Amino acid sequence: MKKIALSALAALSLAACTTTPSTQYTVDATVKGEFEGLTASIVDYDNGDKLDSAVVVNGKAAFAGEIAQSRAVRLQVGNKRLAQFFLEPGNVTIAEDGTAAGTTLNEVYEAYVAQSDSLRKAFYALKDDTTKAAMDQKALIETQYDALTENTYNENASNAIGYLLFINKAYEFDAAQLDSALAANPSMKEYKRVAKFIDAFAAQANTSVGKKFTDFEITHEGTTYKLSDYVAKGNYTIVDFWASWCGPCIRETATLKDIYKKWNGKGLDILGVAVWDKPEDTLEAIKQHNLPWNCIINGQEIPTNLYGILGIPCILVIDPEGTIIARNVYGDDLKAKINELLSEKEEEVKKK
Numbered sequence: 001m002k003k004i005a006l007s008a009l010a011a012l013s014l015a016a017c018t019t020t021p022s023t024q025y026t027v028d029a030t031v032k033g034e035f036e037g038l039t040a041s042i043v044d045y046d047n048g049d050k051l052d053s054a055v056v057v058n059g060k061a062a063f064a065g066e067i068a069q070s071r072a073v074r075l076q077v078g079n080k081r082l083a084q085f086f087l088e089p090g091n092v093t094i095a096e097d098g099t100a101a102g103t104t105l106n107e108v109y110e111a112y113v114a115q116s117d118s119l120r121k122a123f124y125a126l127k128d129d130t131t132k133a134a135m136d137q138k139a140l141i142e143t144q145y146d147a148l149t150e151n152t153y154n155e156n157a158s159n160a161i162g163y164l165l166f167i168n169k170a171y172e173f174d175a176a177q178l179d180s181a182l183a184a185n186p187s188m189k190e191y192k193r194v195a196k197f198i199d200a201f202a203a204q205a206n207t208s209v210g211k212k213f214t215d216f217e218i219t220h221e222g223t224t225y226k227l228s229d230y231v232a233k234g235n236y237t238i239v240d241f242w243a244s245w246c247g248p249c250i251r252e253t254a255t256l257k258d259i260y261k262k263w264n265g266k267g268l269d270i271l272g273v274a275v276w277d278k279p280e281d282t283l284e285a286i287k288q289h290n291l292p293w294n295c296i297i298n299g300q301e302i303p304t305n306l307y308g309i310l311g312i313p314c315i316l317v318i319d320p321e322g323t324i325i326a327r328n329v330y331g332d333d334l335k336a337k338i339n340e341l342l343s344e345k346e347e348e349v350k351k352k
Helices: 002-018 104-125 132-155 160-170 175-184 186-190 192-206 247-263 279-288 302-307 331-351
Strands: 024-030 039-044 050-055 060-066 071-077 080-087 090-094 217-220 223-226 236-242 268-274 294-296 314-318 324-327
Touching: 024 080, 050 060, 071 160, 080 090, 080 104, 104 132, 104 160, 132 160, 160 175, 160 192, 175 186, 175 192, 186 192, 192 302, 217 302, 236 247, 236 302, 236 331, 247 268, 247 331, 268 279, 302 314, 314 331, 324 331
Parallel strands: 024 090, 236 268, 268 294
Antiparallel strands: 024 060, 039 050, 039 071, 071 080, 217 223, 236 314, 314 324
């Protein structure tokens, strides 16, 4: 009897050791009342795939399913982003403010966010203080912030937190830095967004300063427009890649308006290229902000893929022969560049 009992116990222990980890998840999200009755979705941050959906009932959206590997995801209603979190086995709760809890990765990441937010607040509280003590304290805070992020990344380099921190950092990389980071963690190459960075740097090399512009075609309402319809026509051209929803893009239009007022008809053209935007929203923004220059509508990803554009606004200056002579120049620097180019052209005309 004792031997049988021991055998049964051993078998039970073996079964416990070999049990496949659970892949079940639940997500209970508190959603604002304005979305009542609408469908909320969990969307993969990396590739945009819709992983799950649920109707918002009494301010709640409840999801349940299986996931084999943790993913960085967003909670959305339509295009409205409500939260960013990690979908993984276990029970996740999302508060109305978008904070997530209940599973390991979400708890770790929210702790990182809380600490980094605290450091940012401390830094900006000293932003206008130029005393030596304040400058030393700001330098210390920056060191602490970098160490926090690096440690969190290193401890999570093989999971979805590491991926998300890698993507956030990648926006600051140049091509060599990206290559170095991928050499240190080759698994990141498996992600779609990382592949986009690799492709973008290759495209940037092909459309850098000194290169001829790369043409593209965009069709809107049955009419096809080309970049070559507007550039290399004897004038310098500012090409502004922008979108209606992009705050920095709209703010940059003040600079473009000043330049347009001074140099329009005097050897300079401005062309807007609307990307990642609904055509109707682009047209409304053009009207609302009184943008007087030509704009190619409905560019979406065609121009940004060709030029390796990872963020907007992105501004190019193209000379009368079609060579890119400036890229990512904004504000007063852009004004100075155009003033220099057009003043030289005016002097050449006077000499003739």
